[in-house]
Amino acid sequence: MKVTRFDPGDSLIIVHATIWGPLGHKGLRLAFDTAATQTHVVPEFLDEIGYGPQHGDRITSITSAIGEEPGYMMTVSKFSALGFTETDFRIHVHDLPETLGIQGLLGLTFLRRFNYEIRSTEGRILVERVSSAQ
């Protein structure tokens, strides 16, 4: 069981993540979002670690807080959050408003690999890997 802390005073549950790319690895903050089927990351961030639309394998279109947004699906070499690391992890790339203060959403493509308990008032997420996903 791993424990990740978050600020219970924030309006969203924000967790730290790291993504590895051809030009290195970078840390970012994502909203923990059980309503998001995909794990989303803004394109600007991925540009900086050497990924771009040329790495996309499927064009997408979604309706977000800033309207209809084009995007794409791609696979990053390594993705880490909540103390667990996944290789060849698929993400959905599209823009989010800069004013949100986050660079994406940690969605079910990552979360469904684990059992987790969100202790909102304590600002803690307890996470353990589901044995069948190991």
Place this chain on the structure above:
Amino acid sequence: MFEPTISEPMTWIQICERYPDEWVALVEIDWVNDRDFDFGTARVIGHGTRREQYEQARAWRSRYESMGHYFTGKVQAPLTPLIFL
């Protein structure tokens, strides 16, 4: 053109005080563990809008393989859901 600058090691509280409500690019982050957004100190190599701090950070790309990009203000949750699928 801007002159690449790097700050002295600073705590997150000090960074937030010096660059309020800005995006910052950090290097030499002294992480406490592999889960939380907690570190001892880090150096600031870029700050401003999300795009500006990325642009400033590029000057340091050859020296630092590891960076972090964060917002120093409060997260603003939208009134509507972030994404409709």
